[in-house]
Amino acid sequence: MPERIYIFDTTLRDGEQSPGYTMNTQEKIRVAKQLEALGVDIIEAGFPIASEGDFEAIRLIASNIKNSEVAGLARANNEDIDRAWEAIKVAAKPRIHTFISTSDIHLKYQFRKTRDEILKIAVNAVKRAKGYTDNVEFSAMDATRSDWDYLCKVFAEVIDAGAVTINVPDTVGYAVPEEFGRLIKYIVEHVPNISQAIISVHCHNDLGLAVANSIAAIKNGARQVECTINGIGERAGNAALEEIAMILRTRKDIFDATTNIITEKIYPTSRLITSITGVSVQPNKAIVGANAFAHESGIHQDGLLKSKLTYEIMTPESVGIPKSSLILGKYSGRHAFKDRIESLGYSLTEKELNSAFKRFKALADVKKNVYDEDIEMIIMDEIYKVPEKYKLAYLHVSCGNLTVPTATVKLEIDGNIYQDVGVGDGPVDATYRVIKKLVKTNSKLLKFSVNSITQDMDAQGEVFVKLEEKGKIAIGKGADTDIIVASAKAYINALNRLEFIKTTKE
Ligand code: KIV
């Protein structure tokens, strides 16, 4: 019987807290539901004491998720633990995750406490959490730079106090696989009551070893892995969920271990994170990068044509990457469109589907080949629709090597049409300056990025824009076969989102 490995996803906590990955409450709920559909065992929804907004988002996630456990993070003190419980108590399966450092470096410079004092704090924290739920996890922060015997002593006492999961974080990404594997084995052999708890690992990627370390830990007795979608997280990130799941699936011969992950939902989940945060994964990223299944070399292509076994260790379909073939065109019907959306792993409401179908038809009119990636872009737009205070009514841009870039923009604002004209350093700059003037926004443009969705000359450009106003962040997306129109749409989408955020409680 293969060993069951529990997947603890911390995309919404360790991932979301890293710069550039902020999400709003609705986005967090959407991600949590996707993680549940993906088969994640435990969703770490956030750090409830961090802010009112975080608390509310965690509470809403807890009340929306039924199959996965929902964890709330708490430092080892009563206030944090009480707050974490308040946020997650409505969950079908709540978990309190409390932590404190155990390394001498942290004890001396950060906590200014002795080992005995830290041990007492850890035990009291677990007892406090245990008063609320049996499902308590304890993390020994900076475990990999801690004294191994002290670490084992802390683990033994927190297990006695009621912790059912003990987590071994490589907080600063310092460990290497052979050493980390040995540490896990040492814990198995030197914590007398270890059979009463699950060993978890939480690896950071500072040396690019987060996944390798997690895998070495599994080989030596860890049964829970903490990870994130696309490997996002503090600094260089956390271990990537998709890599762990696919290593265990592809190399069953070595690990004889399984997860509950429905691997065919990996790619849609990765795309969801990219589309919400506006941060793309690198093209050569394992499993979910644009080139992960692209065979460019002639020798490889020749082999693949003869047999897939020659160069393919897993199929793109096994991780939910749609076959990059021409699939629909302007004569395709609603039924085929709906089928395609479902096979891509998304489900839309009837209203979203109708609106997406209209947009697909409009795109098929101007673009000969409509690919899965184009359809995904339409889906994302539908999913993330917000009320449209601002609408692009007309855009004309003139530019060239000897022309001052000039944009004429007509915007519909609350149903009325406003028009202006302006110049800029380039066509996008000119367009953005006019939109900014018409909307009278004080927001700051933090990020602008352009990608091509597919590879033809008539490919759609996908633009992400990030705006900030008084600490509120909004991400906008736009896609069009005309890159300047896509840029205008992305900016207007971000402005609408900012307006939405300002006018809702969030
Ligand atoms: O990296 C770390 O140590 C953490 C803990 C809170 C588990 O994120």
Ligand code: ZN
């Ligand atoms: Zn971490």
